Amino acid sequence: MNKVIANNDVNVFDVEKIRLDFPILSIKVHGKPLCYLDNAATTQKPKVVIDKLVEYYTSMNANIHRGVHYLSELSTKAFEDSRIKIKNFLNASSEREIIFTKGTTDSINLVASSFGRGKLKDGDEIIITGMEHHSNIVPWQLVAKEKKIKIRVVPITDTGEIVLEEFEKLINEKTKLVSVVYVSNSLGTVNPVEDIIKIAHKHNIPVLLDGAQAVQHLNVDVQKLDCDFLALSGHKIYGPTGIGILYGKEKLLNELPPYQGGGDMISKVTFEETTFNSLPYKFEAGTSNIADAIALGTAIDYFSAIGIDAIAKHEGELLDYATEKLSGLKEVRIIGNAKRKSSVLSFVIENIHPHDVGTFLDFEGVAIRTGHHCTQPVMDRYNIPATSRASFAMYNTKEEVDILVGGVKKIIEVFK
Amino acid sequence: MDTELRELYQQVILDHNKSPRNFKKLENANHTAEGYNPLCGDKINLYLVIEDNVVKDVSFQGSGCAISKASASLMSSIVKGKTKEEAEQIFVKFHDLVTGKLTDEAAIEELGKLAVFAGVRDFPARVKCASLAWHTLISALKDEQNVVSTEE
Numbered sequence: 335m336n337k338v339i340a341n342n343d344v345n346v347f348d349v350e351k352i353r354l355d356f357p358i359l360s361i362k363v364h365g366k367p368l369c370y371l372d373n374a375a376t377t378q379k380p381k382v383v384i385d386k387l388v389e390y391y392t393s394m395n396a397n398i399h400r401g402v403h404y405l406s407e408l409s410t411k412a413f414e415d416s417r418i419k420i421k422n423f424l425n426a427s428s429e430r431e432i433i434f435t436k437g438t439t440d441s442i443n444l445v446a447s448s449f450g451r452g453k454l455k456d457g458d459e460i461i462i463t464g465m466e467h468h469s470n471i472v473p474w475q476l477v478a479k480e481k482k483i484k485i486r487v488v489p490i491t492d493t494g495e496i497v498l499e500e501f502e503k504l505i506n507e508k509t510k511l512v513s514v515v516y517v518s519n520s521l522g523t524v525n526p527v528e529d530i531i532k533i534a535h536k537h538n539i540p541v542l543l544d545g546a547q548a549v550q551h552l553n554v555d556v557q558k559l560d561c562d563f564l565a566l567s568g569h570k571i572y573g574p575t576g577i578g579i580l581y582g583k584e585k586l587l588n589e590l591p592p593y594q595g596g597g598d599m600i601s602k603v604t605f606e607e608t609t610f611n612s613l614p615y616k617f618e619a620g621t622s623n624i625a626d627a628i629a630l631g632t633a634i635d636y637f638s639a640i641g642i643d644a645i646a647k648h649e650g651e652l653l654d655y656a657t658e659k660l661s662g663l664k665e666v667r668i669i670g671n672a673k674r675k676s677s678v679l680s681f682v683i684e685n686i687h688p689h690d691v692g693t694f695l696d697f698e699g700v701a702i703r704t705g706h707h708c709t710q711p712v713m714d715r716y717n718i719p720a721t722s723r724a725s726f727a728m729y730n731t732k733e734e735v736d737i738l739v740g741g742v743k744k745i746i747e748v749f750k
Numbered sequence: 751m752d753t754e755l756r757e758l759y760q761q762v763i764l765d766h767n768k769s770p771r772n773f774k775k776l777e778n779a780n781h782t783a784e785g786y787n788p789l790c791g792d793k794i795n796l797y798l799v800i801e802d803n804v805v806k807d808v809s810f811q812g813s814g815c816a817i818s819k820a821s822a823s824l825m826s827s828i829v830k831g832k833t834k835e836e837a838e839q840i841f842v843k844f845h846d847l848v849t850g851k852l853t854d855e856a857a858i859e860e861l862g863k864l865a866v867f868a869g870v871r872d873f874p875a876r877v878k879c880a881s882l883a884w885h886t887l888i889s890a891l892k893d894e895q896n897v898v899s900t901e902e
Contacts, residue, residue, distance in 0.1 A: 364752065685768075687815035689790055690759075693873065697752045706791055719791035719813055748751065749764065749816070 347644040353729050355380040355636075366699030369734045374519050374547055374678050374725035375703050376569045379633070383573060386632040390625045398624055399598060399615075413624050416631030417614070420579055423634045424564065425555040430584055430613035434627050437578035438546040439469040441565030442513070444580055444617060445542055446473035448590040453510060456482040460511045461504050463525070464490040464715060465518040468708040470544045474513070484508075490715060494521035494670035498529055505537050512541045516548035520707040520723065521670030522653075522678030524552065531560055540586060546570055550727070551649060551676040553642045556581050568626065572727075573633035577626035580617070587613055594619040645728045649677045652726045656735045663739075665746050669721050680707075680721040683742065686749050688720040691742070695722075698741040700734075757869030758876070759816065766820035771827050772809040779809075781893045785886030787878055792818045796886045805829050805837060815879050817870065822883035824863055834891050840864070841884045847871070848880045 353359050356378045361368050370378060390412070396405035398413050414429070421429045435441045454460075460474055464487050474485050486509075488501045512534045517524050531541045540562035548554055550571040556564055563586075568577040582590075592599055592610055596619035602609040610616045637645070656679050660666050669680040683691060692704035703723045706713045713719060724738055751759075779797035786793050792814030799807040808826045813819075829837045844864055846852035850871035858865050870880045 687813075687819075689815040689876075689879065690817070693758070693876070694755065697755045705789070710791075713791065719793070744751075748759065749768070 347640070347648055349648065349729060349731055352640065353731075355382070356729055357381055357384070359729060363699045363701070364697045366697075369698070369700040369737045371724040371726065371730065371734065371738060372701045372703050373727035373730075374570070374707075374723065376575065377550065377572045377727050378729070379574070380572055380636050382636050383629050383633045386629040387574065387625055390628055394628075395625070397621055409624055409628075412628045412631075413622070416628050416634075419631040419634050423638065424549075424579075424581055425557050426581055427557060428584055431581055431587065433580040433582065433587075433614045433617045434622050435565075435578045435580050436576055436623070437567040437569070438544060438565045439473075439578075441563075441578055441580035442469055442542070442544065443473045444593045445513075445563055445565075445582075446477050448593050448617075449511060450477035450481065450483075452590045454481050454483050457484075457508060458510045459484045459486055459506070459508045460513060461486050461488060461501070461509060462512075463488040463496050463501075463514050465494065465496075465521055465523060465525075465709065465712050466513075466515050467519055467544065467546070468710070469546075470513055470515060471711070483510075487711075488514075490521075490712075493672055494518065494523045495672045496525060498526065498533065501530060502533050505534070505539065509537065509539050512539055513544070514541070515544040515546075516554075517545075517551065517676045517678070518670065518709075518712075519547050519678065520680055520709040520712050520721065521672065522675040522680065523670060523672035524548075524674040524676050526674075527561070528559060535560065540583075547676070547678070550637070551646060553646070562586055568630040568633065571630075571633060572637055573630035574626040577623050577630050584613060587617070592619070593617050596620045598622070640728065646676075648728060649726050649730075652730055652732065652735060653677055653679060655732055656724060656726075656738065659735060659739045660742065663742065663746065666742065669716055669718065677726045678723060679725070680723045682718055682721055683746060686745060688722040690749070691722045691745055694745040694748070695738070695741045698737060698744070700738050700741050702738070754869070754872055758873055760866045760869065762824075762863065762866045763816060763820040766823040767816035770810075770819055770823035772823065772830075773811065774809050775811055776807055776809045778807075781890045783886045783890035783893075785812075785882045785889070787814070787818075787882055789878070790815065792879060792882055794818070794822055794883055794886050796822075796883070796890045798887075798890050800834070800891075803833050803835075805832055805834070810883065814882070815876075817867075817876050817879040818882050821867065821880045824866075825883045825887060828862070828864065829887065837887065837891060841888060844884055845881060848877050 358378050394409045396409045398410040417429045417432050421432050486504045488496045534541045542563040543561045545564045545566045549566050562583050564581040566579050569575040599611050599616050599619040600608050601611045665684040667682050688704035705720045776797035781798040781800050783796050794812035797809045808830050810822045848870040867880050
């Protein structure tokens with residue numbers, strides 16, 4: 335039993351109790367208990383979230399913002415209540431700043447498209463880092479194909495960190511946006527986004543944070559951070575797939591043109607002209623992913639009830655424990671040794687390809703991710719084709735880390 | 751080790767992974783091709799010396815998982831001395847083997863050492879690892895200078 339006392343000393347963080355909330359954690363894989371350590375790819379869902387989806391389709395389903403009938407009012411209320419939950423969760427100043435999207439990738443594409451059309455002109459520059467997920471590289475390259483903008487990249491050090499001085503050197507009068515990952519999905523690095531935002535704002539440059547790996551591990555307060563945009567995925571914070579959020583400062587969102595055109599994002603349409611709806615609907619064309627948006631609100635409720643401080647403490651202990659155990663094996667090299675890390679442990683084993691590691695561990699019931707993690711430039715930076723990545727969530731235990739390490743030892747023995 | 755896993759990682763495969771045969775660059779190669787699996791980053795450069803329609807010499811370089819490396823190593827040993835047509839015929843049978851289409855014991859036996867890849871059929875995600883070297887071979891035989899990708 336792993337019992338950790340939460341910071342406030344009132345709630346007891348009981349991982350065994352939490353595990354019971356997640357039905358999938360009791361299944362077996364190849365005859366072994368599932369040891370799910372692929373949480374950076376997607377997290378498992380608590381029963382309350384699964385039940386909410388069933389409840390929605392069983393007793394609430396109707397299109398929102400349209401009908402005057404009972405069900406439409408019910409689903410509209412649940413949908414908008416979820417937006418308020420997310421607004422509170424991120425501490426945004428208004429629900430008008432919370433836009434439902436398909437996920438982080440969609441959110442970044444929204445900004446790239448709208449900011450690209452509305453604010454960028456030939457010769458402008460944007461800054462990203464060397465540890466971006468492809469989803470914060472490719473959308474900008476698409477913009478760069480239409481407008482002659484330049485993408486500048488902050489280099490990363492051997493430990494997997496960025497140097498703020500190097501970042502500041504890239505800023506010039508042509509820089510129009512800084513778009514950086516908060517927590518690296520392949521290295522686990524927690525970037526100094528507070529400093530990045532301060533430096534960027536000194537030069538009046540807005541900052542977009544890719545928060546896909548951040549909101550489920552860190553206390554994220556968009557007003558305190560003062561970020562201009564924040565993108566996140568629902569399925570990485572115990573919610574359903576296909577739903578995500580773009581937070582944006584109201585003033586900035588009002589200045590941008592719409593992303594897509596269609597229903598819900600208009601207030602008046604004639605064949606000659608259209609008046610767009612107000613925020614956040616201006617950016618939500620077409621029928622939204624209503625059920626998943628509502629269930630994301632349930633996931634946020636579940637997450638908040640346990641509390642980010644207790645969760646972060648527990649995950650931090652797991653990361654430290656796993657790092658210590660794996661570093662103890664001379665054949666293993668950890669990729670990403672930043673001073674501040676969160677829940678992601680990437681490693682390579684001497685002379686054993688990560689895909690062989692992945693297949694071996696699968697037979698121990700252990701699910702990890704192997705490959706380039708959609709960060710090929712990071713792999714090139716370390717001159718490796720791929721890594722094995724274990725990533726932790728609130729329901730993981732030290733016993734599971736032991737199973738992972740046992741599996742790694744086994745494969746080292748077989749490949750000797 | 752689990753039986754299914756042992757079927758996949760047979761001793762011959764582990765051995766060829768550890769000490770791949772013909773792992774070098776042939777300076778006098780007259781047919782070459784590059785193979786790439788974008789999903790896992792496996793890469794292979796294949797070098798052939800073909801004279802009078804016969805593969806006189808073959809070598810490869812690259813990086814990949816045990817399955818892809820052992821497959822390239824065994825392929826290089828087996829096609830040496832074969833005509834282009836013979837090599838192509840072996841590829842067809844090998845492909846049937848790893849995708850589970852070749853089940854006749856006698857036919858599998860005919861593949862000789864390549865039969866160790868039979869276990870791959872239980873791992874659909876690894877079929878591409880086993881067949882990358884062979885797809886690259888076919889490309890080199892045709893002397894297409896393009897990069898072969900498993901995703902095309």
